[in-house]
Amino acid sequence: MxxxxxxxxxxxxxxxxxxxxxxxxxxxxxxxxxVAIVGVYELTLPTxxxxxxxxxxxxxxxxxxxxxxxKPFTLDGGALVEATDDTPVEERIYAAYDEGGNLLGYAIPGxxxxxxxxxxxxxxYDPKERKIVGLQVLExxxxxxxxxxxxxxxxxxxxFDDLSVDxxxxxxxxxxxxxxxxxxxxxxxxISSKAVVKILNVTNDRWLSHLGEK
Amino acid sequence: MxxxxxxxxxxxxxxxxxxxxxxxxxxxxxxxxxxxxxxxINAVAMAAATMFVLVGSSFLVSLLRKVIPKQVRISTYIIIxxxxxxxxxxxxxxxxxxxxKELGAFIALIVVNCLILGRQEAFASRNGVLLxxxxxxxxxxxxxxxxxCLGSLREILGSGSIFGxxxxxxxxxxxxxMILPPGGFFMLGAIxxxxxxxxxxxxxxxxxxxxxxx
Numbered sequence: 001m002x003x004x005x006x007x008x009x010x011x012x013x014x015x016x017x018x019x020x021x022x023x024x025x026x027x028x029x030x031x032x033x034x035v036a037i038v039g040v041y042e043l044t045l046p047t048x049x050x051x052x053x054x055x056x057x058x059x060x061x062x063x064x065x066x067x068x069x070x071k072p073f074t075l076d077g078g079a080l081v082e083a084t085d086d087t088p089v090e091e092r093i094y095a096a097y098d099e100g101g102n103l104l105g106y107a108i109p110g111x112x113x114x115x116x117x118x119x120x121x122x123x124x125y126d127p128k129e130r131k132i133v134g135l136q137v138l139e140x141x142x143x144x145x146x147x148x149x150x151x152x153x154x155x156x157x158x159x160f161d162d163l164s165v166d167x168x169x170x171x172x173x174x175x176x177x178x179x180x181x182x183x184x185x186x187x188x189x190x191i192s193s194k195a196v197v198k199i200l201n202v203t204n205d206r207w208l209s210h211l212g213e214k
Numbered sequence: 215m216x217x218x219x220x221x222x223x224x225x226x227x228x229x230x231x232x233x234x235x236x237x238x239x240x241x242x243x244x245x246x247x248x249x250x251x252x253x254x255i256n257a258v259a260m261a262a263a264t265m266f267v268l269v270g271s272s273f274l275v276s277l278l279r280k281v282i283p284k285q286v287r288i289s290t291y292i293i294i295x296x297x298x299x300x301x302x303x304x305x306x307x308x309x310x311x312x313x314x315k316e317l318g319a320f321i322a323l324i325v326v327n328c329l330i331l332g333r334q335e336a337f338a339s340r341n342g343v344l345l346x347x348x349x350x351x352x353x354x355x356x357x358x359x360x361x362x363c364l365g366s367l368r369e370i371l372g373s374g375s376i377f378g379x380x381x382x383x384x385x386x387x388x389x390x391x392m393i394l395p396p397g398g399f400f401m402l403g404a405i406x407x408x409x410x411x412x413x414x415x416x417x418x419x420x421x422x423x424x425x426x427x428x
């Protein structure tokens with residue numbers, strides 16, 4: 001059996017190749033790999049974008065219960081206007097409508113620091129009731145088994161199905177939730193729970209004053 | 215290279231499965247091994263991506279082994295491997311966004327998996343295309359076996375499920391540490407311990423048998 005195990009010898013090259021040949025080899029390898037990567041990027045890009053758009057739409061329709069369609073909006077000089085294709089993603093919120101075209105609420109994306117890394121979430125807001133009506137965590141790297149309950153624990157997520165935003169959302173421990181604007185923290189994951197609520201309050205400050213009834 | 219018969223061809227494939235298993239015997243590729251084996255499905259996706267990269271790179275490196283000057287061979291291997299990793303990254307993102315999200319940076323980190331560069335240097339750069347591809351396939355399957363072994367055990371203990379199907383019912387209190395990084399080390403240590411013990415037992419038994427014959 002001939003399986004050489006030592007590293008660094010035994011490659012059959014009878015004579016020293018010139019520098020030009022080495023440069024040519026590397027340049028050619030780089031060129032071919034560049035072409036291959038661009039080709040596959042172009043091939044997969046439409047699918048990747050479609051996947052993202054589908055995930056976003058599913059999230060919007062989920063956090064605003066009963067909604068069927070959505071439309072992106074942005075702020076322009078303090079007024080809410082329909083977003084164009086050039087609007088950066090972080091400047092967008094999404095209006096959600098029922099099948100009759102009546103506005104049910106807005107889906108607002110927000111992000112902020114969690115216990116580990118950034119938490120990205122999206123929540124539904126009903127301007128008539130001034131209430132949060134649903135929440136979905138899109139991206140998080142919280143501790144498995146503890147902090148990741150912010151998306152896996154149905155009881156915690158249910159806190160956000162009917163949550164008043166006045167005067168602001170607050171966290172309470174040990175299931176002492178009594179008022180409409182209170183959220184029960186997850187036992188063992190207080191920091192992650194507080195992080196979610198902080199993101200909500202910061203994002204509310206930014207958007208809610210612009211979201212009167214329309 | 216000398217002529218090979220069928221037995222050799224089989225041996226080059228089979229050695230990676232067990233006798234020279236990249237994880238249990240060579241102890242290579244520990245970083246992805248520990249990082250992504252918190253569930254069985256992640257382990258499968260990682261193994262598939264690694265297989266794609268390893269087989270593709272081994273094929274190309276073996277095909278080009280007489281063309282690449284030996285002074286720049288490592289850089290060229292890295293270019294080849296990195297290209298395949300990028301292709302795998304885009305493809306996975308298009309095929310399964312949720313798995314891609316779970317694996318995150320570890321797909322890109324396949325490029326520094328020493329298993330892959332190790333096989334190029336130790337085998338593909340010295341052997342023909344057929345044998346190199348077989349060697350790569352064998353090593354990939356060996357890596358997959360190891361990942362799946364660790365991933366399933368950790369998911370069963372840490373989440374009480376396998377491939378997402380609950381095994382132990384709602385009253386099972388998951389052993390959370392098993393899906394956290396320390397659990398990966400514990401489990402890998404336990405498995406390596408088992409292999410060491412098993413090897414020793416086998417050697418002892420062989421000794422006692424030969425002793426009796428003598």
